[in-house]
Amino acid sequence: DAKTTQPTSMDCAEGRAANLPCNHSTISGNEYVYWYRQIHSQGPQYIIHGLKNNETNEMASLIITEDRKSSTLILPHATLRDTAVYYCIVRETSGSRLTFGEGTQLTVNP
């Protein structure tokens, strides 16, 4: 699976949009981009995934560049409960494991 690069940490003000970047320059054509988060010692939580097109659900939006070498997770109105480690992962459609990297520690400040 392709490797991803994320900033170690980010801060965001409560109520503002949180934009979390991810680089995956070696992504191949059959690899999806997944986002998960882990709120302090809880089980990881699936957020969203996409292949080529931008995606939106009740939690977040995923913007994937046209060349697919990078993506951005957008939390439109961050709350204190969104403070967590956010993981960007690429995975083949037929793959099995998700390989978690270091992720981005997002801190939402009041």
Next chain:
Amino acid sequence: NAGVMQNPRHLVRRRGQEARLRCSPMKGHSHVYWYRQLPEEGLKFMVYLQKENIIDESGMPKERFSAEFPKEGPSILRIQQVVRGDSAAYFCASSLDRPDGYTFGSGTRLTVV
């Protein structure tokens, strides 16, 4: 529809004892994955199972660890002769047979004393 159920939530074992961690996947999910998270470290893949089959165990320590997912009942992660270094949070996840996201359980916190 209940999520992925793991039990026990907390497990304390003395060195040399056996630890059994159970995971009931979401209804209809036939794929189960186990991950380990050591204190202050990231999530590490251990094993991927489908019903009655181990598909990928490349992340499993070579000794003392085993996993199964029988036709009936939960998936079991078994650690024999536990040592202090086995103290960690063990997370189970399940999925359908398609590229959707995994659903993780709340984990079992194993403490070896």
